[in-house]
Amino acid sequence: MNLVSPAPEERLKGGELAGERLRVLVISQHFWPESFRINEVVESLRLEGCDVEVLSGQPNYPVGKVFGGYSAFNFGTERHPSGYAIHRVPVVPRGGGGGIRRIFNYFSFVILGGMLGPYLTRSKRYDIVFVYAISPILQGLVGAVFRHIKGAAHVIWVQDLWPESLEETGFIKNGWALAAVGRLTLFIYRRADLLLTQSRGFIEKIRLVVGDSVPIAYHPNPGDMLLGENVSHESSSLKLPAGFNVVFAGNLGTAQALETVLDAASRIHDSEIRIILVGSGSRSEWLREQIERRRLTNVMLAGRFPPEVMPKIFEQSSALLVTLKRSSALSLTIPSKIPSYLAAGRPIVACLDGEAADIIRDASAGITTPAEDPVRLADAITSLKDMSQESRDRMGKAGREYFNSHFAPAPLARELINHFRNALARQGRTRR
Known part of the structure; x- marks a missing residue:
């Protein structure tokens, strides 16, 4: 940057x-x-x-x-x-x-x-x-x-x-x-x-x-310096569609348990909910093939964007998504996207275990579910969408305050x- x-x-x-x-x-x-x-x-x-x-x-x-x-x-x-x-x-x-x-x-x-x-x-x-x-x-x-x-x-x-x-x-x-x-x-x-x-x-x-x-x-x-300052002077070429947009940002690799994301999407029947995958990685092509094969109209592969436009993308989101595989090593890991998510002031859906989930709960910044549990992930996304805007705003504000204190x-x-x-x-x- x-x-x-x-x-x-x-x-x-x-x-x-x-x-x-x-x-x-x-x-x-x-x-x-x-x-x-x-x-x-x-x-x-x-x-x-x-x-x-x-x-x-x-x-x-x-x-x-x-x-x-x-x-x-x-x-x-x-x-x-x-x-x-x-x-x-x-x-x-x-x-x-x-x-x-x-x-x-x-x-x-x-x-x-x-x-x-x-x-x-x-x-x-x-x-x-x-x-x-x-x-x-x-x-x-x-x-x-x-x-x-x-x-x-x-x-x-x-x-x-x-x-x-x-x-x-x-x-x-x-x-x-x-x-x-x-x-x-x-x-x-x-x-x-x-x-x-x-x-x-x-x-x-x-x-x-x-x-x-x-x-x-x-x-x-x-967290991200620009997100922490709540400023973004760059416009984003990604315009999210109307509806409840859940944004996943970052590496699309093996550790991110992307099968769980697709399985959860297949269980969500609310037509207003979309999962937007922003980023790239070793499983990008696999994701593209799976989305087409499963005919998942509620999952969108948006591609990579430079860090300076990510604040604008987060600004358009209704919620932010983070997932990891179930493993003892990954349960000790804090994905680097979590501080940036907290700074963005949007509610977080976290499908992972361990210390990272503890941070989301301690911050009162969103909903956590166990790693690799597509049923509970789908329920969490649907529940968040059904909440009042005021409740979601409270989560986002709590996340921003936690970011200011810790990240x-x-x-x-x-x-x-x-x-x-x-x-x-x-x-x-x-x-x-």
Whole structure:
């Protein structure tokens, strides 16, 4: 998201260290112009006074083809429209998302990030190396290289549990392979000065792996900056039809239990209710085929839209939908769309288990049902539609208030800076 940073004299001093700005290198295989939450975290850190640079790959997610203006084989440094440096290394594009191609994609970033990243940043000094560890956790190896070369404190923000997420999504089924991934994960964790988790439920799982050798703290994903400010200057090319529109936004993949969404839609007979799927992913084509085969006139595949127009799409919605598969690992996960949903001020229908469902209930922001239960999901959507507008507005308002208290970007950026300072303090103790 192309936000303009204030002039240096206007910045807060939260990111200053001993009179100097805290120098942060963010390592993330995916970054702007790809749409990931780390894009806005970088903007928030800069607004709080940090000097931030990014090491990333060539953008190719989610379609699997390198974006126009980029090349899979190039490496170098570009400037984000906001002015900061993005160091790019070559990657093997994801392609259609098949297992072998994805493995090459992952390892190309790890190997070339660890080799070419130090060259691209050879004249730079950093206080913090901050790894945005969406799958794969392998990105932590690149952070460990920079920790060694640059002498910076190494902070890993864990977004997915490994190897649990690999096993439960079926990406790896072999027991020996899963055990090897577990050992590699432990190796990566132990080379961090601080582990942050996007969910409180991750903490105990990771503690069982690393013991007390590395501190662990909870740090949630923030919501969308524009949604939090309740402003949108971009018009959306998606105009929702009249009626009760339930919008699902984000990745259309295996973990999202999309069979449950279609099964629920087939049980809804109210002609005013529509489920709008906004996004793309590995199951987009499967969804298109299933909608046609089942003749589901109440499900619409809208495609992908840039983040800056999502506030307008949410504004048109009657409710927002989030679903996940039933699994012990996913029950500990908080989908990154939930803070954005809360900020949007619309009632939420959540068909999932665990910590994410607890958040919706604690916020009084919508209706929750067990994961992979299409009957209860259909009933929840119908019940929400039958409520008074006043009741739905109350849910939306409660969600916005919960967002402001728990997921607003600026307070979370200041909290993240405090985590960085703690990591620096620990690094000083352990390296003496």
